[in-house]
Amino acid sequence: MHEASTVDLKVPITISDELSEDIIASTGLLDLASGEIYRIEYEDYDLEGRGLPADNSDYEFTVGTLSNNGKDVEFRVDVNKVTGQYSVSASELLEIKVRAAALFAGISGKDILRNVDAKAAASTPPGSGKGRGRSNLH
Numbered sequence: 292m293h294e295a296s297t298v299d300l301k302v303p304i305t306i307s308d309e310l311s312e313d314i315i316a317s318t319g320l321l322d323l324a325s326g327e328i329y330r331i332e333y334e335d336y337d338l339e340g341r342g343l344p345a346d347n348s349d350y351e352f353t354v355g356t357l358s359n360n361g362k363d364v365e366f367r368v369d370v371n372k373v374t375g376q377y378s379v380s381a382s383e384l385l386e387i388k389v390r391a392a393a394l395f396a397g398i399s400g401k402d403i404l405r406n407v408d409a410k411a412a413a414s415t416p417p418g419s420g421k422g423r424g425r426s427n428l429h
Contacts, residue, residue, distance in 0.1 A: 300324045305356045306331065306368060306377065308344035315344045319377065321355065326384040328355070328368065328377035345370040353377070357387065359395045 301320040306328070308315040319331040336344070344350060353368040366387050369378050379387065 301329065302357060304328070305358070306353060307356075308353045308370075309351045310344065310347055311349040311351060313349075319355075321357065321379065321387075323384070323388065326379040326381060328379070331377060343370070343372065343375050345372050355379070357391060359391075362394050364390045364394055 300323040302323060304319055304321045306317045306319055308317070315333060315336050317331050317333040317336070319328045321328050333344075341347075345353065353370050355366050355368045357364045357366070364387060366379060367383055369380060370376075371378070
């Protein structure tokens, strides 16, 4: 019996819940497949006593930071006040991946798009060959 191997796409991040007069720091794991953030651990903050930082009356926003070898990618984090779940939107997640590739691996967004375009051009759709398609219909 073979067990399916899964790739762990969770990367460590730092999180900052920004209040008007304070910043609440924490760490977590960003799932690069889903955008969900797991295992949030607050630094010097009593979650049970003070509640979710986003529930604070002076809460402003939350940002996350992905770091690698002294280079950082900062991004917006959404907080679901009902469930307490931290996450990143699909569009923000794509932006993180493109910026992280550029910053950490030296790959530009243009290189990524050029690669995608080249693959798309190499695979011609069925019926696009000579003598087929609408151009020959009378």
